[in-house]
Amino acid sequence: MPRAHSENSCNDESISHSCVQVFVNNKNGQALADMVVYLEPLDGQKLERSSKEVVVGQLGKSFSPYLSVSQVNATVNFVNQDDITHHIYSAGSDNKFSFKIRAGKTNTLAQFNHENEVAMGCNIHDWMSGYLLVVNTPYFTKTDSEGLANFNVAKKGKYKIVVWHPQMQSENNRLIKEDVILTHSVFNFSLKNAMSEVPLQESDDDFDFLSDYE
Amino acid sequence: MKSLQNKIFLFFVLLLLMVQAIAFWTLYNGNKNQETAEINNRLTTAKTIFTELFNRRLDYLTAFAETAAKDYGLKQVFNDDTRSLLVALNNHRKRIDADLAMTISAEGIITGQLQQYFLDGSRNKIKQGSERGTQFRFTDWLESGQSAHLYIIDDAIYQLSLSPVSVGNKTLGWIAFGFQIDQRLATEFMNITNLTTDFILKYDGMWRLIASSMESKNPAKELIFSENVIQGIIPEEYIATHSLITEFDGQEFGVVMYGLRANFVALLQEQWWRFLMLAALTLFVSLTSAYLIAASISKPIKRLVSQAKVIASGDYQQTVTLKDNNEIGQLADEFNQMQVAVLQREEAIRHYGNHDPLTDLPNRNALNKILKKYTQQQQSFVLLHLNLSRLKDVNDTLGHDVGDEVIKELACRLKALCQTTHFKQLIHLGADEFILLTDHLEVDDTVGQIQAELDPNFDYQGISLQLQTRIGIAISPEHSSDAKTLVQMADTALHHTRDTSKLVQVYQSDLDVNTVERLNLINDLKRAIPAGELELHFQPKMCLKTHIVTHVEALVRWQHPHLGMVPPDNFINIAEQTGQIKALTRWVFTTALAQFNTWKTLGIHLNIAVNISAENLKEADFYQFICQSLTNANVPPERVTLEVTESSVVEDPESAIKVLSEFKKHGMKISIDDYGTGYSSLAQLKQLPVHELKIDKSFVQRLEHDVDDQIIVRSTIELAHNMGLYVVAEGIEDEYSLTWLAEHGCELAQGYFISRPKPADELTSWLLDQKTPEVS
Numbered sequence: 001m002p003r004a005h006s007e008n009s010c011n012d013e014s015i016s017h018s019c020v021q022v023f024v025n026n027k028n029g030q031a032l033a034d035m036v037v038y039l040e041p042l043d044g045q046k047l048e049r050s051s052k053e054v055v056v057g058q059l060g061k062s063f064s065p066y067l068s069v070s071q072v073n074a075t076v077n078f079v080n081q082d083d084i085t086h087h088i089y090s091a092g093s094d095n096k097f098s099f100k101i102r103a104g105k106t107n108t109l110a111q112f113n114h115e116n117e118v119a120m121g122c123n124i125h126d127w128m129s130g131y132l133l134v135v136n137t138p139y140f141t142k143t144d145s146e147g148l149a150n151f152n153v154a155k156k157g158k159y160k161i162v163v164w165h166p167q168m169q170s171e172n173n174r175l176i177k178e179d180v181i182l183t184h185s186v187f188n189f190s191l192k193n194a195m196s197e198v199p200l201q202e203s204d205d206d207f208d209f210l211s212d213y214e
Numbered sequence: 215m216k217s218l219q220n221k222i223f224l225f226f227v228l229l230l231l232m233v234q235a236i237a238f239w240t241l242y243n244g245n246k247n248q249e250t251a252e253i254n255n256r257l258t259t260a261k262t263i264f265t266e267l268f269n270r271r272l273d274y275l276t277a278f279a280e281t282a283a284k285d286y287g288l289k290q291v292f293n294d295d296t297r298s299l300l301v302a303l304n305n306h307r308k309r310i311d312a313d314l315a316m317t318i319s320a321e322g323i324i325t326g327q328l329q330q331y332f333l334d335g336s337r338n339k340i341k342q343g344s345e346r347g348t349q350f351r352f353t354d355w356l357e358s359g360q361s362a363h364l365y366i367i368d369d370a371i372y373q374l375s376l377s378p379v380s381v382g383n384k385t386l387g388w389i390a391f392g393f394q395i396d397q398r399l400a401t402e403f404m405n406i407t408n409l410t411t412d413f414i415l416k417y418d419g420m421w422r423l424i425a426s427s428m429e430s431k432n433p434a435k436e437l438i439f440s441e442n443v444i445q446g447i448i449p450e451e452y453i454a455t456h457s458l459i460t461e462f463d464g465q466e467f468g469v470v471m472y473g474l475r476a477n478f479v480a481l482l483q484e485q486w487w488r489f490l491m492l493a494a495l496t497l498f499v500s501l502t503s504a505y506l507i508a509a510s511i512s513k514p515i516k517r518l519v520s521q522a523k524v525i526a527s528g529d530y531q532q533t534v535t536l537k538d539n540n541e542i543g544q545l546a547d548e549f550n551q552m553q554v555a556v557l558q559r560e561e562a563i564r565h566y567g568n569h570d571p572l573t574d575l576p577n578r579n580a581l582n583k584i585l586k587k588y589t590q591q592q593q594s595f596v597l598l599h600l601n602l603s604r605l606k607d608v609n610d611t612l613g614h615d616v617g618d619e620v621i622k623e624l625a626c627r628l629k630a631l632c633q634t635t636h637f638k639q640l641i642h643l644g645a646d647e648f649i650l651l652t653d654h655l656e657v658d659d660t661v662g663q664i665q666a667e668l669d670p671n672f673d674y675q676g677i678s679l680q681l682q683t684r685i686g687i688a689i690s691p692e693h694s695s696d697a698k699t700l701v702q703m704a705d706t707a708l709h710h711t712r713d714t715s716k717l718v719q720v721y722q723s724d725l726d727v728n729t730v731e732r733l734n735l736i737n738d739l740k741r742a743i744p745a746g747e748l749e750l751h752f753q754p755k756m757c758l759k760t761h762i763v764t765h766v767e768a769l770v771r772w773q774h775p776h777l778g779m780v781p782p783d784n785f786i787n788i789a790e791q792t793g794q795i796k797a798l799t800r801w802v803f804t805t806a807l808a809q810f811n812t813w814k815t816l817g818i819h820l821n822i823a824v825n826i827s828a829e830n831l832k833e834a835d836f837y838q839f840i841c842q843s844l845t846n847a848n849v850p851p852e853r854v855t856l857e858v859t860e861s862s863v864v865e866d867p868e869s870a871i872k873v874l875s876e877f878k879k880h881g882m883k884i885s886i887d888d889y890g891t892g893y894s895s896l897a898q899l900k901q902l903p904v905h906e907l908k909i910d911k912s913f914v915q916r917l918e919h920d921v922d923d924q925i926i927v928r929s930t931i932e933l934a935h936n937m938g939l940y941v942v943a944e945g946i947e948d949e950y951s952l953t954w955l956a957e958h959g960c961e962l963a964q965g966y967f968i969s970r971p972k973p974a975d976e977l978t979s980w981l982l983d984q985k986t987p988e989v990s
Binding site: 063089090091092093096117119120121123126128129130131166199 | 284286289290292293320380381382383384386387
């Protein structure tokens with residue numbers, strides 16, 4: 001099935017690259033989108049750093065996207081796309097941070113040097129909830145609407161294929177497979193349990209006065 | 215007991231008691247209901263307050279835990295070093311003075327625990343809990359999302375609220391705050407509700423007393439009490455309610471609230487007592503009033519009653535004075551007027567009772583009183599009984615009005631006499647009878663005065679009327695000192711004047727006919743005939759020409775078993791008055807006829823005279839009886855003479871004449887007895903069918919000395935002879951009379967000089983003896 005505009009396309013297929021396709025389904029076989037999938041080299045393969053720009057946006061008083069993924073020590077851009085100030089923080093982990101970010105401004109951080117899940121919140125908007133997954137691999141992406149994640153793997157070898165989602169009901173919120181990738185490979189992940197509800201990031205209170213005021 | 219006062223009072227008492235009873239009952243019920251409602255209200259309120267307080271504490275905890283969980287400062291140190299976390303935790307705890315604060319890691323390990331301990335009343339101390347670093351016992355609470363719980367550490371029980379600490383939706387762990395359920399809460403609650411409050415918890419199937427607002431000396435007892443309350447067993451003297459809280463994780467937590475019933479109803483009891491006292495006071499006052507009202511109504515009535523008793527006893531002097539203007543007062547006035555009227559009427563009655571209505575002189579009643587007084591004083595006095603003569607004639611001829619006038623005139627004159635002379639009292643006994651009393655003992659003098667006063671004739675409407683009176687006199691104490699006897703004696707004397715035709719008679723003992731004896735005679739007479747006590751005596755009548763007895767008069771004699779011989783004058787009257795004369799006369803007649811026949815057999819031939827009473831003439835079958843008797847005895851009628859008194863013929867001349875004519879026609883002789891004492895007119899005499907006149911002995915007895923009597927007797931004889939009648943003279947007591955009568959042509963003579971009345975046997979020999987001269 002051709003995917004011309006997919007981020008994880010295998011269009012640049014070559015002899016040296018192996019195209020790895022990962023399908024994530026729920027227990028009923030339905031495709032699950034926006035699941036984080038990353039391949040972690042296990043054979044000490046030297047891989048180029050990812051060139052992807054990581055953006056943790058705040059739009060409509062919610063983290064957008066809900067899930068962001070970055071390589072260790074990558075620069076992460078916190079972009080306030082709203083017209084109000086946010087006070088983004090993370091606590092309770094090795095990657096603690098906290099800062100205010102004015103409307104329309106961008107704050108850049110490059111301090112995430114631990115592989116970790118960084119749960120983020122906003123001290124002002126209590127309901128806001130987002131995650132930044134810090135991985136030590138350049139091969140990371142999120143499944144598309146078909147539940148498919150494509151990787152062009154340059155170095156053959158053994159990899160740990162991980163599917164992660166904070167609401168996934170499994171150990172450490174992830175599913176893991178290990179395999180040697182030599183050529184085109186297809187991995188199918190099926191969740192054993194139903195996913196928890198993804199937070200709606202909406203205020204319980206139905207007030208809207210903040211939008212009226214600069 | 216049934217007096218008006220009692221009735222009114224009783225009515226009031228019943229009414230008041232009823233009203234009070236209704237009021238009491240209503241109030242009692244109201245009070246009871248109020249009491250129940252009050253208690254229920256109280257308990258319900260207490261329960262509501264408790265639930266409210268309990269829930270509010272939880273809400274407060276929950277809200278605070280949620281707020282604290284959002285605190286960034288806390289989040290920052292949540293997984294950091296313990297000291298920083300505990301300081302942050304305690305800062306939060308202090309804000310609400312929580313008794314328990316805890317942090318629990320995402321892995322369910324208690325990372326911090328602070329407990330507040332009370333050293334004494336005011337000082338407290340925060341200590342780290344013993345559970346730090348251990349697994350939180352109720353991991354299910356963490357995931358359940360339910361924030362409120364009851365949490366037990368050792369013996370302490372807390373209301374606990376859990377709240378997750380999260381970054382975004384990532385849960386870092388939990389924070390918990392708790393208030394201890396202890397004596398402070400119980401006491402606080404007690405201060406609000408005034409109810410002793412116990413907290414009990416079911417733990418391993420056993421109830422445990424957690425806390426009590428009361429410093430109980432015996433917690434076990436307190437626990438049992440609370441358990442009972444939860445099971446619905448409440449002692450009578452307590453009020454209690456309870457609330458079970460089971461919503462927390464299957465733990466059973468109970469609160470028991472109770473109090474002494476007396477404490478809660480004390481106010482009501484006080485009101486109740488106040489009401490009772492008020493009711494008693496009201497009852498007393500109203501009963502007193504009722505009594506006074508009853509008394510005020512009945513008091514004047516009582517006075518009237520006592521007054522009526524006084525009047526009934528005859529005392530009319532007192533009057534009732536009531537100041538009331540009401541009906542009772544009017545009644546009293548009427549009462550007094552009635553009393554006056556009764557008094558007047560009684561006086562009038564007494565006056566009539568003691569006075570004669572015609573002359574207004576004292577009457578017989580007054581006489582009795584006067585005499586009683588006189589005799590009591592043992593005074594000497596003379597009682598004169600006056601009888602106006604011939605009043606009957608006046609009444610008959612001139613009418614009773616004139617008779618009354620005559621009586622009045624007599625009364626008037628006698629009254630005048632009393633006023634001027636020694637006469638003390640004048641009494642009018644009624645009709646023509648008066649009594650005069652005087653202490654002047656010269657009787658002749660007194661009589662003279664009376665006669666002088668009455669001598670002038672009374673001129674009434676041109677008619678000159680005589681006021682001749684006959685007087686009977688009795689003297690006290692000479693005759694008797696007894697009032698009644700004295701009057702009777704005067705009466706007897708007066709009667710005697712009638713018999714003797716005298717005007718004045720002073721009582722003599724021989725005048726008296728014993729009245730008691732007379733009454734006995736009435737009874738005795740009834741059996742005299744059947745008992746054979748009567749006998750006939752015969753008095754001869756002698757022919758003055760031949761001096762031979764040719765006739766006898768049968769005279770009845772009563773040989774009384776006790777009294778001896780009773781003279782005919784004493785019992786003939788009785789027989790006439792009591793209707794026994796019929797039997798008496800018939801007995802006499804038949805007995806006389808029998809004697810006639812007896813004599814006849816002895817050769818004695820006489821004419822027998824029998825006295826016939828006026829009463830006999832009125833008998834319807836008298837004629838028939840006489841004729842029948844004659845026939846039966848075979849006696850010729852001409853041998854029988856019927857003697858009828860002049861007065862008896864005068865009473866009813868027509869019927870007398872009729873009957874006598876029958877007898878005459880039958881052949882019997884008819885004689886007019888006692889001629890000259892009655893008032894028969896010559897015209898009547900002319901008509902009477904008689905054969906002879908019997909001149910009364912009063913004219914005959916004194917022929918020798920009384921010239922007037924001689925004239926009367928001579929004239930009568932001549933008159934009789936001229937009318938073709940024989941003449942019989944009775945009462946011949948001396949030879950002079952006998953001779954004189956013979957000389958003057960009297961046919962027959964009768965008297966003691968010739969012979970007394972004798973029994974037939976006695977007379978028979980006498981008759982036989984005197985036959986000799988006839989023969990010779």
